[in-house]
Amino acid sequence: xxLRTGEPPxxxxxxxxxxxxxxxxxxxxxxxxxxxxxxxxVLRYFFSLSxxxxxxxxxxxxxxxxxxGIAATSYRGTHITVDLVWANVPxxxxxxxxxxxxxxxxxxxTVQTYTLFDKVRTTRADHVLTFDLNLPTWPFFAxxxxxxxxxxxxxxxxxxRLIFRPELMAPGPSLKALE
Amino acid sequence: xxxxxxxxxxxxxxxxxxxxxxPVGMALGLVGVSGFGYLVGGEPALxxxxxxxxxxxxxxxxxxxxxxxxxxxxxxxxxxxRELFRAANSFVGHxxxxxxxxxxxxxxxxxxxxxxxxxxxxxxxxxAYPEMRRYSYPQSFSTxxxxxxxxxxxxxxxxxxxxxxxIITEQDIGKLFIAGIIPGLIAVTMYMVTILIIxxxxxxxxxxxxxSSWRERxxxxxxxxxxxxxxxxxxxxxxxxxxxxxxxxxxxAGGAFIIGVLRxxxxxxxxxxxxxQATRTAAAVFTILIGALLFGYFxxxxxxxxxxxxxxxxxxxxxxxxxxxxxxxxxxxxCLMDAMAMxxxxxxxxxxxxxxxxxxxxxxxxxxxxTVELGLIHPPVGMNVFVIKSVVPEVKFATIFxxxxxxxxxxxxxxxxxxxxxxxxxxxxxxxx
Numbered sequence: 001x002x003l004r005t006g007e008p009p010x011x012x013x014x015x016x017x018x019x020x021x022x023x024x025x026x027x028x029x030x031x032x033x034x035x036x037x038x039x040x041x042v043l044r045y046f047f048s049l050s051x052x053x054x055x056x057x058x059x060x061x062x063x064x065x066x067x068x069g070i071a072a073t074s075y076r077g078t079h080i081t082v083d084l085v086w087a088n089v090p091x092x093x094x095x096x097x098x099x100x101x102x103x104x105x106x107x108x109x110t111v112q113t114y115t116l117f118d119k120v121r122t123t124r125a126d127h128v129l130t131f132d133l134n135l136p137t138w139p140f141f142a143x144x145x146x147x148x149x150x151x152x153x154x155x156x157x158x159x160x161r162l163i164f165r166p167e168l169m170a171p172g173p174s175l176k177a178l179e
Numbered sequence: 180x181x182x183x184x185x186x187x188x189x190x191x192x193x194x195x196x197x198x199x200x201x202p203v204g205m206a207l208g209l210v211g212v213s214g215f216g217y218l219v220g221g222e223p224a225l226x227x228x229x230x231x232x233x234x235x236x237x238x239x240x241x242x243x244x245x246x247x248x249x250x251x252x253x254x255x256x257x258x259x260x261r262e263l264f265r266a267a268n269s270f271v272g273h274x275x276x277x278x279x280x281x282x283x284x285x286x287x288x289x290x291x292x293x294x295x296x297x298x299x300x301x302x303x304x305x306x307a308y309p310e311m312r313r314y315s316y317p318q319s320f321s322t323x324x325x326x327x328x329x330x331x332x333x334x335x336x337x338x339x340x341x342x343x344x345x346i347i348t349e350q351d352i353g354k355l356f357i358a359g360i361i362p363g364l365i366a367v368t369m370y371m372v373t374i375l376i377i378x379x380x381x382x383x384x385x386x387x388x389x390x391s392s393w394r395e396r397x398x399x400x401x402x403x404x405x406x407x408x409x410x411x412x413x414x415x416x417x418x419x420x421x422x423x424x425x426x427x428x429x430x431x432a433g434g435a436f437i438i439g440v441l442r443x444x445x446x447x448x449x450x451x452x453x454x455x456q457a458t459r460t461a462a463a464v465f466t467i468l469i470g471a472l473l474f475g476y477f478x479x480x481x482x483x484x485x486x487x488x489x490x491x492x493x494x495x496x497x498x499x500x501x502x503x504x505x506x507x508x509x510x511x512x513x514c515l516m517d518a519m520a521m522x523x524x525x526x527x528x529x530x531x532x533x534x535x536x537x538x539x540x541x542x543x544x545x546x547x548x549x550t551v552e553l554g555l556i557h558p559p560v561g562m563n564v565f566v567i568k569s570v571v572p573e574v575k576f577a578t579i580f581x582x583x584x585x586x587x588x589x590x591x592x593x594x595x596x597x598x599x600x601x602x603x604x605x606x607x608x609x610x611x612x
Contacts, residue, residue, distance in 0.1 A: 023455060023458065023459075024451075024455070026458045026462070027451070027454035027455045027457075027458045028454070029458075030245055030249055030454050030457050030458050030461065031249075031450075031454050033242065033245065033246070033429075034245075034246060034249050034429050034432040034433060034436075035433070036429075037242070037246060037425065037426055037428070037429025037430070037432075037433075038429050038430055038432070038433030040426075040429075041422065041426050041429065041430055045421070055239060058239055058242060058425075059237045059238065059239040059242065060237055062236060062237060062238075062239070062241070062242050062245070063233065063236040063237035065245065065458065065461070066236040066245075066461065066462055066465045067236060069458040069459065069461055069462030069465075070462045070465070070466055072458070072459065072462070073459055073462040073463055073466070076459070078459055078463060079202030079203070079204065079205070079463050079466055080202060080203045080204065080463050080464075080466070080467055080517065080519060080520055081197075081200045081201070081202055081203065082197040082198060082200065082203065082515065082516050082520065083200065084198065084515055084516075084559070085198045085199070085200070086200045097199055097200050098200065100199055100200075100201075101199060101200040101201045101202070104196065104199075104201045104205060104206075104209065105201065105202060105205050107209075108205045108208055108209050109205075111212075111225070111228060112208075112228055112229070112232055114225075115225050115226070115228040115229030115232075116228075116229045116232060116233060117229075118226075118229050119229035119230060119232075119233045141233060144233070144236065144237075
């Protein structure tokens with residue numbers, strides 16, 4: 001893991017605001033999932049009631065939040081990384097490593113997005129439904145997949161910026177905090 | 180090429196990619212799928228990617244991670260840490276090294292509601308460090324105490340690292356959380372004793388703070404009802420079998436939110452920040468979880484865990500000898516990578532060895548988290564040290580590492596105690612409802 005501090009805030013253009021919006025979408029879903037779990041438990045213990053499909057909604061929304069979160073995390077460069085070499089090379093070396101790592105990231109996420117589309121397609125074809133309300137699950141998968149598509153777009157933007165416009169790279173959050 | 184050669188090549192490629200700063204999860208996924216594709220075929224390998232990714236992110240059990248992360252984010256943002264430190268300080272601050280003891284106590288409590296080592300270290304760098312410096316505590320000691328206190332986040336429930344260990348090894352996450360309590364309390368006690376010993380060995384090194392009156396102590400205690408209530412609510416529900424771990428996380432996040440809002444400690448901006456923080460971290464954790472599961476298929480097809488198990492058990496070292504070897508490997512790995520990456524990368528290979536040797540998986544979870552948490556404070560990676568340095572940039576890395584040394588020694592002794600007395604970790608989960 002690594003830290004990023006002390007960098008001046010860059011000017012925020014349309015793309016930055018778009019990225020912020022994506023991150024906010026994911027963040028909103030975290031809140032919704034937490035609210036779903038909280039309300040379900042409260043209703044179960046205090047009113048002997050249950051929200052129909054609470055379990056399915058919870059897990060499907062979780063999928064959405066994670067893929068949209070990965071989009072923002074990939075752009076911000078706040079994935080878990082081993083920084084041993086990166087931290088000990090001069091700035092030019094750092095940039096080369098960053099470009100290489102981002103290109104690999106772009107390749108992996110592109111392949112993932114392609115294969116996820118197949119998963120969405122087969123889920124639709126198989127008519128997979130939620131347990132209580134019998135709602136089709138594929139639209140949830142499709143929204144999650146859209147998050148992965150935006151991840152590809154954002155990583156492509158990151159790659160372009162790293163190579164051609166490094167001054168535009170927004171600094172990540174101050175900490176890549178994990179455990 | 181034989182499977183052994185492919186496996187070795189895979190590991191070499193994995194380490195090369197990670198050293199070139201490719202995100203750990205992506206490197207795991209890429210190598211895992213490429214290796215699987217080479218041995219089995221491209222089409223089944225590609226199918227694995229979509230299926231595994233979607234199955235992982237829509238697994239309700241895994242929801243435990245973002246839920247507890249959100250709870251920790253609300254707790255951190257709503258400033259409960261300051262109240263905890265003030266309360267602890269009012270009771271022990273007047274002893275020599277008392278501010279250090281108060282820091283450890285408050286870190287332990289904060290860890291129990293945030294579940295994050297990094298958040299604990301970052302928070303107390305801002306809360307406790309200025310206080311300690313105000314009373315002329317040495318820089319090395321002040322930062323060392325905070326770095327060590329921060330590691331408690333990995334031990335006390337809801338520890339994210341323990342949750343990930345539970346997911347990978349398919350162990351009961353609730354039991355793992357509860358198993359961490361007694362070892363966590365032992366850690367707190369041993370850190371405090373370490374501070375007292377430092378005070379005795381080096382008279383004059385650690386000053387005493389002013390003594391609080393009983394009225395001040397009572398007032399400080401009244402301020403910590405919120406974190407106390409939250410802890411009892413979440414852990415009590417988990418221990419009593421009222422909540423699943425994911426539900427406990429959701430209830431904790433909801434509880435922290437309600438407490439924060441009612442006490443006017445969470446503004447709209449704070450809530451937004453907390454949600455963003457939880458999302459970022461959850462996305463990073465899930466990325467490596469997906470990667471680890473994809474890499475797991477590669478390990479299975481190359482029979483790496485079985486081969487490693489056969490190799491280690493065939494060394495003739497005995498079960499504790501092999502365990503010691505594994506611990507040593509983790510300590511060395513701790514010099515290269517952080518706790519989460521270590522757990523996700525190595526547990527699928529090491530866990531079958533542990534099962535073959537007949538060790539309790541819950542106990543091993545606690546032991547392994549204790550071992551990897553050492554990596555949070557020992558050089559050269561020492562994540563907690565980096566966190567403290569980012570909050571108090573005027574302190575040199577060498578100074579912080581010097582301050583941490585006595586606590587590393589304490590951790591090693593604690594590890595030996597836990598290995599000698601497994602009951603310390605396994606007793607409490609056995610009594611769960």
